[in-house]
Amino acid sequence: MSEPPRAAPDRPRLPWDPPDHFEKRIPDGDNRERLVCARCEFVHYQNPKIVAGAVCTWEDKILLAKRAIEPRKGFWTLPAGYMELGETTEQAAAREAREEACATIEIDRLLAMYSVARIGQVQIMYRARLISADVACGPESAEVALLRWAEIPWEQIAFPTVVWALAHFHESRGKSDFPTYGNPTGELARMWPPRKPLGV
């Protein structure tokens, strides 16, 4: 049984961490503990969140953004972020490219879906084309860049899933129909600290 995430000593309090007056309890008709507000009985159902993003290309270059915010401020990432209500996964990926890199993209196809159970995330990554090379920093980015494969700063990548998505994108080059990549096994599963995977 999973524990709902709370602010741990090793990380800052996140905006969606529940207040301390929320208690663990099994609500009527449920079969597992949830956090319930001790003052008003509101049941705070917590489920995994979807992160949607894309590997966006312009000719032979890939769009990366340097994070201007924590976590991993100063490290490079693919445009991606929490999906919002009312969106499709494709719309969420396109919105994140617009918000983080002022980029307009055209989704090509679903590239990968990764479960990151430890942090309650499912990451859904598309392959996409930039409509123009006109990109710029959004409020969460300190720098944006269109980089050739050989120029990717592997050791400055923000998250292991970004290394996975880049490696899977590389493997998918030239393919139009391919099964969606999932959580890697073998060497690619162990990309922390981040580095260039073997054979890509």
Added chain:
Amino acid sequence: MSEPPRAAPDRPRLPWDPPDHFEKRIPDGDNRERLVCARCEFVHYQNPKIVAGAVCTWEDKILLAKRAIEPRKGFWTLPAGYMELGETTEQAAAREAREEACATIEIDRLLAMYSVARIGQVQIMYRARLISADVACGPESAEVALLRWAEIPWEQIAFPTVVWALAHFHESRGKSDFPTYGNPTGELARMWPPRKPLGV
């Protein structure tokens, strides 16, 4: 911009509907309205929820369950439900098969991913094999059945996405590597009221 879902006159109050003393407000550092508790300032971030499930087969038969609960009580569905924290998408699909049909399954591969933006869901459906034909009702099912294709009660199917997943499963028969199916277009997109899609 999407509105957070609240109990509407045409549907019963759901356990995760926020109480009336939650107000719409844009929290510091955010760029859209969220529901905030007027008493304790807790920000109730709402994001799409993941429904994970599977088309589970035993020989040439497909596992369906008749719903014992609302919504769509008495109608037939594939084992599927809300993903919980601490799980992978595959584990969630396997747990739902166990909870709803006492079934043990082996995931084959990712079949489909559907965005249902109107209700804030992303549905992730696998193709899976039953380990044995030994299935039985869980607390949310009134009946479980292993049905041949010709026996599927199309007009008694609970949700359009169940029709989509069955049609996509049928199209994927005999294929081992195929791109993940997404939201359908054309006739299959209009499966309400539910019926047998043309050509399957």
